[in-house]
Amino acid sequence: EVQLLESGGGLVQPGESLRLSCAASGFTFSTYAMSWVRQAPGKGLEWVSVISANSGATFYADSVKGRFSISRDNSKNTLHLQMDSLRSEDTAVYYCARKTGGTQDYWGQGTLVTVSS
Amino acid sequence: DIQMTQSPSSLSASVGDRVTITCRASQGISNYLAWFQQKPGKAPKSLIYAASSLQSGVPSKFSGSGSGTDFTLTISGLQPEDFATYYCQQYNSYPRTFGQGTRLEIK
Numbered sequence: 157e158v159q160l161l162e163s164g165g166g167l168v169q170p171g172e173s174l175r176l177s178c179a180a181s182g183f184t185f186s187t188y189a190m191s192w193v194r195q196a197p198g199k200g201l202e203w204v205s206v207i208s209a210n211s212g213a214t215f216y217a218d219s220v221k222g223r224f225s226i227s228r229d230n231s232k233n234t235l236h237l238q239m240d241s242l243r244s245e246d247t248a249v250y251y252c253a254r255k256t257g258g259t260q261d262y263w264g265q266g267t268l269v270t271v272s273s
Numbered sequence: 274d275i276q277m278t279q280s281p282s283s284l285s286a287s288v289g290d291r292v293t294i295t296c297r298a299s300q301g302i303s304n305y306l307a308w309f310q311q312k313p314g315k316a317p318k319s320l321i322y323a324a325s326s327l328q329s330g331v332p333s334k335f336s337g338s339g340s341g342t343d344f345t346l347t348i349s350g351l352q353p354e355d356f357a358t359y360y361c362q363q364y365n366s367y368p369r370t371f372g373q374g375t376r377l378e379i380k
Binding site: 191193200201202203206215216217218251256257258259260261262263264265266 | 305
C-alpha cells in the first residue's frame with residue numbers, strides 16, 4: 157500500500173524558515189517523481205513544486221521560486237521542501253504527492269504551515 | 274501560465290442524479306487533464322487522468338471526456354459519499370495549474 161506521511165509543519169513568523177519532510181513507503185520511491193501541492197485555508201489547490209526521480213530536474217510555482225527548494229533522499233525514501241523567507245500567504249496545508257504520468261496519483265494527508273506574527 | 278476555469282463553482286443535486294462539471298483551459302492542453310475529489314479535512318483523491326482514464330479503484334460512475342481546451346467530468350447515480358469538491362488540473366506544461374474547484378452539495 158502506497159503511504160505518504162508529511163511532517164515538519166508548524167507556526168513560524170514571517171521571514172523565518174521551515175523544512176517539510178514526506179516519508180514514502182509501499183512503492184519504489186527512487187523511480188517516481190514527487191510533488192508538493194498546497195491549500196490555503198478555505199481555498200483551492202495550488203501546485204508548488206516537483207522533483208524528478210533522480211533529482212536531475214526541479215520546477216517551481218512562480219509564487220515560491222527563489223524561496224522554496226525541493227529535494228529528496230532516495231536512500232531514505234524521503235522528500236523535502238525547504239521553505240525560506242516565509243510570508244503570511246504561504247499559510248496552507250502542504251501535501252506531498254507521487255507523480256505518475258504527469259499528474260499526482262497518491263497524496264499524503266498533509267501538514268499545516270502557519271506563518272503569523 | 275495556463276488558466277483553468279471550472280463551472281459551475283457550486284452545484285446542488287439529489288441522491289441518484291447525474292451531474293456534469295466543466296473545465297476549460299486557456300490554451301490547448303491535448304488530453305493532459307486530471308480530475309480530483311476532495312472531502313472536507315481530507316487529502317485530494319485522484320479520479321481521472323488523461324482526460325478520460327479512471328484511476329485504479331475508481332468506480333465507473335465517474336467518467337471524463339474532452340480534449341484541447343474543453344473537458345467534462347460526469348458523475349452518475351450520485352450517492353451521499355460523492356458530495357465533495359472536485360478539481361481539474363492541467364499537466365501539459367509547468368507550472369501545473371488547478372481549476373478553482375466545484376463544490377457539489379446535497380439538495
